[in-house]
Amino acid sequence: MTKLTHVDQTGQANMVDVTDKTPTVRTAIAEGYILMSPATIQEVINHTNKKGDVITTAKIAGIQAAKKCADLIPLCHPLALSKVDVDFEIQPDFNRIRVQAMCKLTGRTGVEMEALTAVSVATLTLFDMCKAADPYMEIQGIKVLEKVGGKTGHWRHENKQIDESDSQ
Structure with missing residues (x-):
C-alpha cells in the first residue's frame, strides 16, 4: 500500500x-x-x-492570492515566490475570459497550488465585479497546464498544447 504523504503514522x-x-x-x-x-x-x-477596471483588479487579486496560498490551503508550504504573473485573454467569440497564471521560485516544493489559487481568485474577482451585470456567469475549466522542476521534471497537461512563449 502506498504511504500517504499528508498523514502521519497515527492517521x-x-x-x-x-x-x-x-x-x-x-x-x-x-x-x-x-x-x-x-x-x-x-x-x-x-x-x-x-465597479471600475475589472481586469486590473482581478490581476492584482490573483497575484495576492498566490502569495497567500499557504494561508488558504491546509498543509500547503509557505513559499517565497520569485515571480507571479496573471494574464487575461478576452474571447468574445466564446463569451468568456481566459485567465492564466504562472508562478515561479527556486525551492523544495512545487508551485501548482499557487498557480491554481491565482486563477481561482482572479476568476472569482471577475465574477464579483461583473455580477450586477450578469449573475449567470460561470467559472469553468480550472486546471494545471504545465509544471517544471522537482523530481517529476517537466509535465504538461495531455489535453493542452502550450506555446513555448507561455512557459517563459
Missing part, C-alpha cells in the same frame, strides 16, 4: 517535511475561464463596468 494530518529535498527552479502554469453574457464582455472590453 493525523501532517505537513510533508521537505527539508532534505534539493532546491530546484520550479514553475507552474494554470488556467481557467469565466463565461459571461456578450453585453458583460463588452463592458469589460470598453472599461464601462460600474
Whole structure:
C-alpha cells in the first residue's frame, strides 16, 4: 500500500517535511475561464463596468492570492515566490475570459497550488465585479497546464498544447 504523504503514522494530518529535498527552479502554469453574457464582455472590453477596471483588479487579486496560498490551503508550504504573473485573454467569440497564471521560485516544493489559487481568485474577482451585470456567469475549466522542476521534471497537461512563449 502506498504511504500517504499528508498523514502521519497515527492517521493525523501532517505537513510533508521537505527539508532534505534539493532546491530546484520550479514553475507552474494554470488556467481557467469565466463565461459571461456578450453585453458583460463588452463592458469589460470598453472599461464601462460600474465597479471600475475589472481586469486590473482581478490581476492584482490573483497575484495576492498566490502569495497567500499557504494561508488558504491546509498543509500547503509557505513559499517565497520569485515571480507571479496573471494574464487575461478576452474571447468574445466564446463569451468568456481566459485567465492564466504562472508562478515561479527556486525551492523544495512545487508551485501548482499557487498557480491554481491565482486563477481561482482572479476568476472569482471577475465574477464579483461583473455580477450586477450578469449573475449567470460561470467559472469553468480550472486546471494545471504545465509544471517544471522537482523530481517529476517537466509535465504538461495531455489535453493542452502550450506555446513555448507561455512557459517563459
